[in-house]
Amino acid sequence: MVSSSLRILELSKRYGDFVALAPTSLDVAKGEFLTLLGPSGSGKTTLLSLIAGLAHPDEGQILVDDADVTHSPAYDRDIGVVFQNYALFPHMTVEDNIAFPLKMRKVSDAEARRRTMEALETVRLPHVAKRFPRELSGGQQQRIALARCIVYRPAIILMDEPLGALDKKLRDQMQLEIKRIHRELRATIIYVTHDQEEAMTMSDRICLMNAGAIEQLGTPEDLYFRPRSMFVADFLGESNLLSATVRDVDAEGLDIVLADQAAPSRAVGNGSSFAAGEPIKIMVRPQNLHVVTAAADSGGLTGRLVDVMISGSLTRLYIAPETSGMPQLVAAYPTRSGSPPHEIGQLVSLGWNPADAVAIRDGGGH
Ligand SMILES: Nc1ncnc2c1ncn2[C@@H]1O[C@H](COP(=O)(O)OP(=O)(O)OP(=O)(O)O)[C@@H](O)[C@H]1O
Numbered sequence: 001m002v003s004s005s006l007r008i009l010e011l012s013k014r015y016g017d018f019v020a021l022a023p024t025s026l027d028v029a030k031g032e033f034l035t036l037l038g039p040s041g042s043g044k045t046t047l048l049s050l051i052a053g054l055a056h057p058d059e060g061q062i063l064v065d066d067a068d069v070t071h072s073p074a075y076d077r078d079i080g081v082v083f084q085n086y087a088l089f090p091h092m093t094v095e096d097n098i099a100f101p102l103k104m105r106k107v108s109d110a111e112a113r114r115r116t117m118e119a120l121e122t123v124r125l126p127h128v129a130k131r132f133p134r135e136l137s138g139g140q141q142q143r144i145a146l147a148r149c150i151v152y153r154p155a156i157i158l159m160d161e162p163l164g165a166l167d168k169k170l171r172d173q174m175q176l177e178i179k180r181i182h183r184e185l186r187a188t189i190i191y192v193t194h195d196q197e198e199a200m201t202m203s204d205r206i207c208l209m210n211a212g213a214i215e216q217l218g219t220p221e222d223l224y225f226r227p228r229s230m231f232v233a234d235f236l237g238e239s240n241l242l243s244a245t246v247r248d249v250d251a252e253g254l255d256i257v258l259a260d261q262a263a264p265s266r267a268v269g270n271g272s273s274f275a276a277g278e279p280i281k282i283m284v285r286p287q288n289l290h291v292v293t294a295a296a297d298s299g300g301l302t303g304r305l306v307d308v309m310i311s312g313s314l315t316r317l318y319i320a321p322e323t324s325g326m327p328q329l330v331a332a333y334p335t336r337s338g339s340p341p342h343e344i345g346q347l348v349s350l351g352w353n354p355a356d357a358v359a360i361r362d363g364g365g366h
């Protein structure tokens with residue numbers, strides 16, 4: 001099977017006066033696993049529906065392998081679709097459900113049977129061929145929907161929250177299955193979720209959407225460790241955001257001064273250009289915030305430990321900084337006995353490696 005690449009150029013969609021998708025451009029490489037992530041209403045399904053040909057754009061172009069499919073009907077696009085509630089036909093057996101797209105494409109009965117069984121093997125359910133959908137669990141039905149999509153070997157597969165209805169354990173299993181199928185078929189997958197952990201674990205790249213536009217596009221590491229805006233920093237995992245002012249900018253990073261602190265410190269950039277004097281936020285991820293018992297007048301940032309929460313392998317320390325107006329901070333440590341400080345109310349010093357302090361434009365994003 002040949003994987004396809006997808007190019008989207010200035011694609012937009014309005015409903016009346018409402019902009020569901022602002023002009024958006026995006027390149028998806030052959031065999032890439034790209035996830036559209038974002039809050040409810042940010043335009044994920046809209047973009048996917050336009051690519052699938054289930055909705056029509058107001059402007060822009062969609063190219064598959066350099067061929068313009070913007071105005072092609074959905075069935076002509078070599079694009080497979082798996083939606084959250086993409087129901088199986090209840091009156092058809094599993095094998096008839098899966099063979100259906102092949103019948104539509106006039107594949108011979110013998111060939112259709114062979115490929116149906118192959119698809120059932122791929123989703124690891126060869127024994128349910130003769131059953132009806134109502135005789136399957138939710139997760140099995142979801143896998144059959146996946147089999148019905150991959151059976152005609154589309155070069156591009158679109159999935160809109162395909163695991164949304166499943167419980168956590170089944171979702172984790174299905175994530176692995178989908179990754180395995182992605183590797184085996186070498187298909188290009190565009191996957192929609194609003195679960196940031198799912199996006200981080202599954203994707204080559206994440207396209208984070210906000211209010212009908214791309215907020216940031218990059219690898220999970222890019223978005224997690226180099227967010228371009230407060231929106232991205234906030235959306236992907238926990239973060240500590242501290243107010244600061246830029247003193248100087250050089251090739252390696254920024255000299256900054258934290259609010260209410262006299263001593264300057266360093267931060268790294270995020271790809272944006274910053275100016276001296278600019279008010280910014282400094283992002284430090286919880287696992288990079290170091291908490292030690294404060295020595296008397298140690299200088300630097302100090303706070304009081306207000307809460308300690310153990311959630312499995314991670315222990316979170318919540319700290320109220322002594323600096324007025326500074327929000328509560330959170331530090332995360334691997335759970336083990338002995339360290340770090342854990343007496344509620346005790347005074348602690350806070351620190352981090354300058355390479356883990358990322359400068360973000362204040363009020364950036366939408
Ligand atoms: N047919 C429609 N008519 C009017 N507005 C629509 C239509 N379809 C979508 N919208 C609006 O466009 C915006 C984007 O919707 P979309 O379905 O793309 O969001 P989403 O990111 O998929 O959200 P969710 O995570 O909730 O599925 C929403 O505000 C939605 O109300």
Ligand SMILES: [Mg+2]
Nearest residue numbers: 044045046160
């Ligand atoms: Mg949606």
